[in-house]
Amino acid sequence: MRTTAIMRRRGAALLAAGAGAALSAPWVARAQQGQYRPEYKMSVVGNRPIPFAEGAFIWADLVTQRSNGRINVKVYPGSQLVGGDQTRELLAMRQGVIDFAVLSTINIAPQVREASLFQLPFLMPDHRALDALITGEVGRDIFGVVERREVVPLAWGENGFREISNSKRPLRTPADLRGLKIRFAAGNIFKDIYEALGANPVQMSFADLQPALSTGAVDGQENPINLFLAFRMDTLAQKHLTIWNYVNDPLIFALSKQVWSSFSAADQQLVRECAEEAGKQQIALTRKGLGAPGTDRASLEELQKRGVEVAALSAEEKRAFAAATKPVYDKWASTVGAELVRKAEAAVRSAAA
Structure with a gap:
């Protein structure tokens, strides 16, 4: 009987501990969400002064500044995080090697067949045609495909007509x-x-x-x-x-789904707004001096x-x-x-x- 009583007390203690753990799980998740890394790595092809790379630096600076350094993003230009092989950036994001990236649709097309749309020869005669694609249903459809690759796309940029x-x-x-x-x-x-x-x-x-x-x-x-x-x-x-x-080579401002999920809702919105602003600046830089409307x-x-x-x-x-x-x-x-x-x-x- 003494053994039975002891077992009952232990069982009750275990149940209480389990209940406490269950009740504390949301708090633990929130605590983990708030534990940001000292540095987040952003990859981009090339380096300054080309607009492609400038877009990445603009995004990184905006996020770092507006989060007051809470989300500290450092750019690694020249695709150095993947040994210079720009076609491996998407895979490296899925593997956790890269946190943020400004991705070329050309470079991800071997893994995301829908991105080859922009390489169909002579589909887009001018910037108006490109804008109609990336700002409309087509752009949203492609973002949906990318997101299913464990990568979160936030904004469009442009590398330019080739x-x-x-x-x-x-x-x-x-x-x-x-x-x-x-x-x-x-x-x-x-x-x-x-x-x-x-x-x-x-x-x-x-x-x-x-x-x-x-x-x-x-x-x-x-x-x-x-x-x-x-x-x-x-x-x-x-x-x-x-x-x-x-x-043309539209660009995608994106980050890994794992990193995105670790951010609070407010910080997710901050990162998205910074990406959209950087994308607009990057497109303007790309089109500058080419005789496009307004340039x-x-x-x-x-x-x-x-x-x-x-x-x-x-x-x-x-x-x-x-x-x-x-x-x-x-x-x-x-x-x-x-x-x-x-x-x-x-x-x-x-x-x-």
Whole structure:
């Protein structure tokens, strides 16, 4: 009987302890939520002064300042957290190596097929078309896909329309590309596009691009004009540049779901607002000097000062490139998803109306 009484007392004590633990669980969760890390790591391709990287620094500074250092974000430029391999940033976020990132849709497209929408050749003729996509239903759909990858997207940015340069000759027709070795960042769609145009595409990280251009390992590359100017590609034998707006590279300001969930609701709102503000500033920087509505033509004039031969294609010339790459467009449209592409095409038509 003595043994039975002792067991009953122990059982009651255990039940009481269990109840206390259950009652304290929400408090524990809140306490853990408030225990922020000394530093949060943000990854971005490239470095200042290109607008792509500036967007990351702006976001990090806004979050750090407005949280009074409670959320201390440090930028690691040049994709250094993934050894310079920009295509691994999304995976690294899911693995906990990266906390925040400004992601290129080109770089995440191999893992998020819907992001290849923006690389469909000649889908978006201008910034109005791009804005119609990222601010509408299409943008929301893609954010939903990204969030299912354990990454929380908060705002859109823009790396810019990707124009093509080379060291050999002006490019005004598909035939002009024949035989040229052209570097691309990531994604088999680019391989297909350049092969359809008769070129020899070479995949290469941005870190390896400059030495490859300087040694002639590749003849040309495709990147936004602001990046071409910032990295003095005119000094790397890139004397011919064609403005054809064949694809754009929208950016996604995002953080890992694990980090997002660790923040209080108020801090989540703070981080989101900072991302949206940084995204707007970053887009403005990207479009500056290109003659877009509300901007000057300083970047285009700088190209001329540096002796770069610029070929701005007419609508008819662009149609010739679009026709040559139509089989690639159709092939990849099925990969992206017929319904998403249908929505995108409708949005582009409405923007042009």
